[in-house]
Amino acid sequence: MNYKVKIKGTGIYAPKKVVTNFDLEKTIETSDAWIYERTGIKQRHICSTEGGEFPSDMAYHATLDALKAANLEPNDIDMILFASVTPDYRLPNTACILQQKLGITNKCAAIDIAAACSGFVYGLNMATGLIKMGAIKNALIVGSEMLSREVNWEDRNSCILFGDGCGVAVVGRNEDNDDSDILSLHLGADGTGKEFFDQPIGGSVEPLTAQHIEDKVHFMQMKGKEMFKVATRTLAENATIVLDRAQMTLDDVNWLIPHQANVRIIETTGKLLGINPEKVIVNIDKYANTSAATIPIAMHEAITDGRIKRGQILLLDAFGAGLTTGATLLRY
Numbered sequence: 625m626n627y628k629v630k631i632k633g634t635g636i637y638a639p640k641k642v643v644t645n646f647d648l649e650k651t652i653e654t655s656d657a658w659i660y661e662r663t664g665i666k667q668r669h670i671c672s673t674e675g676g677e678f679p680s681d682m683a684y685h686a687t688l689d690a691l692k693a694a695n696l697e698p699n700d701i702d703m704i705l706f707a708s709v710t711p712d713y714r715l716p717n718t719a720c721i722l723q724q725k726l727g728i729t730n731k732c733a734a735i736d737i738a739a740a741c742s743g744f745v746y747g748l749n750m751a752t753g754l755i756k757m758g759a760i761k762n763a764l765i766v767g768s769e770m771l772s773r774e775v776n777w778e779d780r781n782s783c784i785l786f787g788d789g790c791g792v793a794v795v796g797r798n799e800d801n802d803d804s805d806i807l808s809l810h811l812g813a814d815g816t817g818k819e820f821f822d823q824p825i826g827g828s829v830e831p832l833t834a835q836h837i838e839d840k841v842h843f844m845q846m847k848g849k850e851m852f853k854v855a856t857r858t859l860a861e862n863a864t865i866v867l868d869r870a871q872m873t874l875d876d877v878n879w880l881i882p883h884q885a886n887v888r889i890i891e892t893t894g895k896l897l898g899i900n901p902e903k904v905i906v907n908i909d910k911y912a913n914t915s916a917a918t919i920p921i922a923m924h925e926a927i928t929d930g931r932i933k934r935g936q937i938l939l940l941d942a943f944g945a946g947l948t949t950g951a952t953l954l955r956y
């Protein structure tokens with residue numbers, strides 16, 4: 625069996641509250657000019673903590689739109705892959721919570737993926753294998769993050785970079801008379817860089833205590849410069865790997881959709897590859913870095929505003945904490 629795999633529908637959810645760089649100027653020593661010049665970010669969306677905008681909620685709303693676009697019902701989903709480093713709870717997994725919220729009664733598989741910013745691409749690539757071999761027909765791939773909960777809002781080195789949001793894709797066996805397919809893929813990781821971006825407090829090794837909270841050491845922490853260097857090199861390598869595997873070149877690619885961590889990372893990667901900047905989708909100005917959600921949000925926006933058209937070649941390229949990485953080359 626070697627079925628073709630099609631992105632049938634996408635959806636996003638952006639929390640209602642918007643925090644601009646100017647808002648951050650009021651709480652930390654920073655400026656809109658510094659943030660925009662160094663990162664390309666102008667604003668980020670932040671989830672309400674009152675309820676209704678937690679990762680499973682955002683995914684619920686985004687999935688309804690994606691199912692509508694795909695012309696499918698919740699029970700047509702055979703597997704949920706929920707990529708997040710900020711799940712609703714430690715147990716149960718957020719994929720199961722989403723299954724219940726969507727009213728899925730077919731007992732479909734539901735797991736979370738903790739691959740940080742590469743999580744959506746990990747999910748898409750793993751589902752592709754199962755769809756191609758005929759084990760499942762349709763998968764729901766989710767990237768949904770509430771990073772605002774894990775960010776130290778007093779640390780100007782990191783807090784300016786992140787935002788909350790969700791992007792999803794319904795991916796399934798292509799039963800239409802067209803060429804849409806996943807053409808090649810790549811997944812990888814390098815644990816030697818695990819300290820570049822981590823959150824060591826709150827797990828089994830060091831459970832959260834009142835002292836940690838008082839000392840404010842329980843948040844995500846990042847070595848920005850180290851991440852920056854590895855990110856550009858890895859994203860460029862990924863693109864070459866998937867293009868080689870599909871025996872294609874950059875000229876064949878209509879749109880590069882890179883992980884949105886910093887516009888300078890995206891530009892440097894583009895230069896390393898030699899791709900026309902007009903082919904690179906960038907929306908970090910509006911959302912900042914939403915980890916696993918950046919790629920599906922950027923893809924959905926470009927689909928709905930008409931830039932991405934059926935039949936075009938897309939290259940999704942991700943990199944994140946772990947250090948994890950992955951890329952997907954597909955005909956949309």
Ligand code: UT7
Pocket residue numbers: 653654655658659662663741780781784821846847848849851852855884885886913915943944945
């Ligand atoms: O999703 C994947 C994970 N994320 C990434 O891969 C992010 C990768 N890294 C980055 O995006 C960049 O390294 C940062 C945006 C985090 C930092 O940019 P940078 O150009 O590497 O700045 P820097 O750390 O070298 O800081 C330059 C200066 C420093 O001052 P001194 O030491 O030169 O006096 C910082 O203290 O800018 C200062 N600075 C700030 N100033 C105003 C750092 N953060 C801020 C701030 N506002 N928010």
